[in-house]
Amino acid sequence: MASHDPLDVWRRPERSGVGPKPKHSRAAIVAAAIEIADKDGMAAVSIRRVAADIGAGAASLYRHLNSHDELVELMVDTVGGEYDLGPSAEPPRAQLLNLARQGRAIMHRHPWLAPLLLTRPSLGPNSLAYLERALAALVTVDMPGPAKLQTVAMLTAISSAFVQNELAQSAGPGAIDHGNKERLQHLSAAFQSGKYPHLAGALAGHLEQQSPDETFMGVIENYLAGAGLPVSVGFD
Amino acid sequence: MASHDPLDVWRRPERSGVGPKPKHSRAAIVAAAIEIADKDGMAAVSIRRVAADIGAGAASLYRHLNSHDELVELMVDTVGGEYDLGPSAEPPRAQLLNLARQGRAIMHRHPWLAPLLLTRPSLGPNSLAYLERALAALVTVDMPGPAKLQTVAMLTAISSAFVQNELAQSAGPGAIDHGNKERLQHLSAAFQSGKYPHLAGALAGHLEQQSPDETFMGVIENYLAGAGLPVSVGFD
DNA sequence: ATTGATTGCGATCACTGTTCGCAATCAAGT
DNA sequence: ACTTGATTGCGAACAGTGATCGCAATCAAT
Numbered sequence: 001m002a003s004h005d006p007l008d009v010w011r012r013p014e015r016s017g018v019g020p021k022p023k024h025s026r027a028a029i030v031a032a033a034i035e036i037a038d039k040d041g042m043a044a045v046s047i048r049r050v051a052a053d054i055g056a057g058a059a060s061l062y063r064h065l066n067s068h069d070e071l072v073e074l075m076v077d078t079v080g081g082e083y084d085l086g087p088s089a090e091p092p093r094a095q096l097l098n099l100a101r102q103g104r105a106i107m108h109r110h111p112w113l114a115p116l117l118l119t120r121p122s123l124g125p126n127s128l129a130y131l132e133r134a135l136a137a138l139v140t141v142d143m144p145g146p147a148k149l150q151t152v153a154m155l156t157a158i159s160s161a162f163v164q165n166e167l168a169q170s171a172g173p174g175a176i177d178h179g180n181k182e183r184l185q186h187l188s189a190a191f192q193s194g195k196y197p198h199l200a201g202a203l204a205g206h207l208e209q210q211s212p213d214e215t216f217m218g219v220i221e222n223y224l225a226g227a228g229l230p231v232s233v234g235f236d
Numbered sequence: 237m238a239s240h241d242p243l244d245v246w247r248r249p250e251r252s253g254v255g256p257k258p259k260h261s262r263a264a265i266v267a268a269a270i271e272i273a274d275k276d277g278m279a280a281v282s283i284r285r286v287a288a289d290i291g292a293g294a295a296s297l298y299r300h301l302n303s304h305d306e307l308v309e310l311m312v313d314t315v316g317g318e319y320d321l322g323p324s325a326e327p328p329r330a331q332l333l334n335l336a337r338q339g340r341a342i343m344h345r346h347p348w349l350a351p352l353l354l355t356r357p358s359l360g361p362n363s364l365a366y367l368e369r370a371l372a373a374l375v376t377v378d379m380p381g382p383a384k385l386q387t388v389a390m391l392t393a394i395s396s397a398f399v400q401n402e403l404a405q406s407a408g409p410g411a412i413d414h415g416n417k418e419r420l421q422h423l424s425a426a427f428q429s430g431k432y433p434h435l436a437g438a439l440a441g442h443l444e445q446q447s448p449d450e451t452f453m454g455v456i457e458n459y460l461a462g463a464g465l466p467v468s469v470g471f472d
Numbered sequence: 473a474t475t476g477a478t479t480g481c482g483a484t485c486a487c488t489g490t491t492c493g494c495a496a497t498c499a500a501g502t
Numbered sequence: 503a504c505t506t507g508a509t510t511g512c513g514a515a516c517a518g519t520g521a522t523c524g525c526a527a528t529c530a531a532t
Contacts, residue, residue, distance in 0.1 A: 019509025020497035047489060057512040059491080068489060115351060118400040128432055135434035145438035154455060157397035164354040165393055196364055198371035202381035219390060222462025226454075255478025256528035283520060293481040295522080304520060479528075488519065497510075502503100 010124055024056050026064045030074045034110065037075065042112035045071070076116050077124025082106050085133040093221075093229040095137035096152075099130075100159050100220045107163040114167065117160045143228060151227045158223055162216055246360055260292050262300045266310045270346065273311065278348040281307070312352050313360025318342050321369040329457075329465040331373035332388075335366075336395050336456045343399040350403065353396045379464060387463045394459055398452055 032053045037045050047068060048058045065071050083102050088095050107114045134152045141148070191200045268289045273281050283304060287294045301307050319338050324331050343350045370388040377384070427436040 017509095018499055018507075020511080022510065024511090046487085048487090051512095058489090059513075060511050062490075063510055063512095115355060118354075118397055119351060119404060121404055128435065132432045132435050135438050139434060145440060148438050150451065153401055154398070157401055158394055161354055161393035161397040162390070165389055168355060168357055196368045198375060199364065199368050202371050202384050204381060215386065218462075219459075223455075223459060226458025226462060253478095254476075254530055256480080258479065260480090282518080284518085287481095294520095295482075296480050298521075299479055299481095473532100475530105475532075477528105477530090480526090482525095483523085485522080486520095489517095491516080492514085494513095495511090497508105499506105499508090501506080 022063070024054055024060065024064065026074070028054055029061060029064055030071065030078050033071055034075050034078060037112040038110055045075075045112075047071075072116065073120065073122060073124065076113065076120070076122045077126045079106055079110050079113060080122065080124065080126035080130055082109070083126070083130055083133070085129060088137070092137050092141050093224050096134065096155060096224060096229070097217065097220060099134055099137070100155055101217070103156060103159045104163055104216055107160065108166075111167055114160045114163045117156055141229065147228075151224075151229075154223065154227070155220070158219065159216075162219060166212055258299070260290055260296065260300065262310070264290055265297060265300055266307065266314050269307055270311050270314060273348040274346055281311075281348075283307075308352065309356065309358060309360065312349065312356065312358045313362045315342055315346050315349055316358065316360065316362035316366055318345070319362070319366055319369070321365060324373070328373050328377050329460050332370065332391060332460055332465070333453065333456060335370055335373070336391055337453070339392060339395045340399055340452055343396065344403075347403050350396045350399045353392055377465065383464075387460075387465075390459065390463070391456070394455065395452075398455060402448055 029050060033045050033050050036049060036053060047061055050071070051058045051061050061071075065074075083099070083106070088098070090098070107117075131152065134155070135148055138148045138151070143151070265286060269281050269286050272285060272289060283297055284294045286307070287297050297307075301310075319335070319342070324334070326334070343353075367388060370391070371384055374384045374387070379387075
């Protein structure tokens with residue numbers, strides 16, 4: 001009977017009057033799942049692992065969720081609640097820049113988040129609140145509604161892409177040095193073939209690159225400018 | 237003995253003189269995997285399924301691959317060979333724009349590709365050739381090497397993000413209408429709560445949006461301009 | 473002809489998401 | 503007070519996954 005669409009989590013009531021008091025709650029399950037994902041990665045978030053961590057049987061989770069996908073949906077929306085969406089009198093561009101900065105911070109706190117933001121159009125309450133807030137920032141901008149939606153969508157898309165790039169390069173403190181050495185070794189071997197002169201040249205350049213924070217803000221600012229949000233808009 | 241780093245596929249020779257003639261080749265395996273992914277999605281690309289499709293036992297694939305991850309790496313690099321990397325006399329910005337357009341086309345041909353481009357820094361021959369070609373386009377641009385790498389990386393990252401957004405919205409011809417109706421129904425229900433006035437307003441706007449192609453080129457062009465590649469560079 | 477590396481692969485292991493059926497529980501209806 | 507019925511927890515099971523092991527078959531080099 002239960003719908004298999006991962007979207008109706010948001011409509012379904014968590015529990016209805018009759019029956020024994022539930023030992024576990026949807027919130028507890030999601031919290032445990034997020035903790036696992038933060039620590040051991042998204043692949044470690046299995047039904048059995050989550051159940052074990054909250055002291056439940058594996059099958060019990062299916063009294064609160066309809067699928068593993070639904071759990072992911074809940075995870076995404078839950079961390080979406082970490083945004084500070086308070087109102088602001090700043091110009092639209094500054095507001096969106098601030099949202100993007102927060103988004104990057106959240107994705108750094110939860111490294112499993114970034115890829116998920118691109119694939120699924122999350123429609124949970126927190127995600128909708130974020131969307132609403134971003135659109136509110138654009139209320140003074142003269143732009144058709146769908147274009148505003150497009151702009152906001154690309155904002156989070158670019159942020160996600162940037163952070164994924166960041167995370168893929170650092171990838172962690174421990175075993176990654178080894179991995180990177182393998183990589184560099186492979187690359188230098190490729191270079192000795194002489195088939196990649198420009199690549200070799202680009203890597204040879206000094207690594208005096210600016211901080212990732214500045215780079216990120218630059219990328220976002222640049223996108224917003226091109227999207228019709230220059231530094232100063234209208235009369236402010 | 238075999239290294240578990242999915243990167244050394246590129247160093248390992250496919251076969252060495254002694255032993256029975258292999259019935260299956262790495263290329264055939266990867267081709268089958270790509271065909272499966274194109275038709276039934278990435279999730280359908282299991283070792284057993286690929287093996288069955290080329291008439292092999294499941295365990296046999298591990299004579300040619302060290303892991304499922306390695307197969308994915310090979311898939312990504314193989315479709316990377318679909319780029320036309322011929323030289324060009326156009327200005328840098330036009331060349332990169334052309335590469336981005338090709339990239340989007342490839343990601344549309346292989347809908348499983350876009351997410352993978354963000355997570356892994358593929359270092360196969362085709363991926364390296366692409367990188368080399370993109371850097372060659374930037375050879376006349378005055379910019380430190382690492383910054384050029386950053387630019388190219390963000391170029392494919394933004395393209396991937398854009399295409400993922402596209403694919404998530406269309407998602408297919410058949411059962412998606414139903415899914416979208418569910419979505420819109422959910423959304424309209426959320427709107428009746430009155431908590432999302434701006435969102436409601438944005439969706440109410442006429443959907444006379446420009447074609448995705450134009451939108452895409454606009455986004456890319458805009459990024460390149462901000463990255464230091466205006467319409468005309470230097471003396472051309 | 474013998475050696476030894478290499479291939480194909482059936483069987484198996486440790487997992488995964490998910491379903492089923494049953495016992496325990498508790499609110500509501502009589 | 504007691505029955506009814508929905509609801510929860512969960513052990514067992516199923517189909518599927520990636521990966522490993524050991525063995526027979528094969529073929530180049532000696």
